[in-house]
Amino acid sequence: MRTREEVEATLQVAKVDPAELHPVVQCLSFGSQADDAAECYLLQLEPELCAELEAGRSLVIRGDREEHAVLCSKDKTYDMKIADTSNTLLFLPGCETPEDFSSDKPTSNILHTQISGISKNFWELRKCRPKLKKLKKLLMENPYGGPDGEKESASASSKVENQTGEALLDQVQASEDEIMHQLKVLKACQIEGYWRMLDFDYEMKLLNHVTQLIYSESWPFSKVPLSICLQELGSLEPAVWLLWISPPDQRLFSCSMLKIYLKTAKKDLIVCSA
Known part of the structure; x- marks a missing residue:
């Protein structure tokens, strides 16, 4: 770990006046968990989504293996795309900013911060239209033909399991509010806990x-x-x-x-x- 003298010597070699810098110095070093950075992903959020998380609500990533993933809030859908950056991004869990420094910090204070990960890209979000075509396709696989039709169809009970509210949320790439609105547009009925379109x-x-x-x-x-x-x-x-x-x-x-x-x-x- 660097001492104050080593820091000042480095500034002198770089021809940087210490008076122009904040007196608190942070020395970065790689931690033992830096190799696990592949398990961490950066997600850029707009203020509205940050407020959702701060309020205790959830953001959900939806999509099958063959589909491009989307992120959904309670009422909106976002495309997820990887954005590369020329600047290396560092994960610094214990990093402090000048706003965190109090006036009573000693001028010779040196903070040692460990880098827990490195990334050269991040996920960015773009608001998109909900992908609702799959919703109608799922409902039309087993339309409701009345009590008599349900008794005659031996496969109805197995197919209808995919038509609960939770199952539709898992399969359709749209927010909960957008899915519920589309169910009304499709004139779907909730019968015995399952969403059905009428034959x-x-x-x-x-x-x-x-x-x-x-x-x-x-x-x-x-x-x-x-x-x-x-x-x-x-x-x-x-x-x-x-x-x-x-x-x-x-x-x-x-x-x-x-x-x-x-x-x-x-x-x-x-x-x-x-």
Whole structure:
């Protein structure tokens, strides 16, 4: 370890005036764990993500082996890319900065700091769009065809295990909020703890029940009372009706909310716009 005299001699050889420098000197040396630097990675975070960690929330890296990894916060997704730097980056766990020095530090103080690792690159993050195509693909592998369809499909129980909320978070490269929003866009229903998209034929079956009730009650397509509709039809498919038609706090739902095409008794095509 260097002494104060050796430090001053080095400054003299380098023709550096000690008066222009901070009186506290830090001498760096390689520690015994410096060879383990390959196990450490540097990640550059924007202030918003730093605040997430300081608040006790987590950042999650998602991606299969064949996918490019992304980092996700609660509501955003970031691409991860390695950035090389011409300056060698040192890991100094015990390093102090001038802001850490108090006025009562002796002017001849020498701090010995060990380098625990070296890196010539770091991971940088860039905000990106969530990669949600896989979500629909996973849900369409096992669409919900009603109670009868579930009994007939022997493989349904094994496939549906990949459709819990936690399983989707593990497989889809997007934040939790972005995945939940896309599930609403896809009109997915959470049935017995699993997220399911309705099979087209089964959806038509449900829709047929709705249209038959609308015709029997002579309701206009633009304004159908939700509570009465659920009361009349809820016994047919109790596990699905409330999830498929509309949120329970709405008293009315319109034809446009179904977002599909209907064929009336006169075989006229009614287009229900989104």
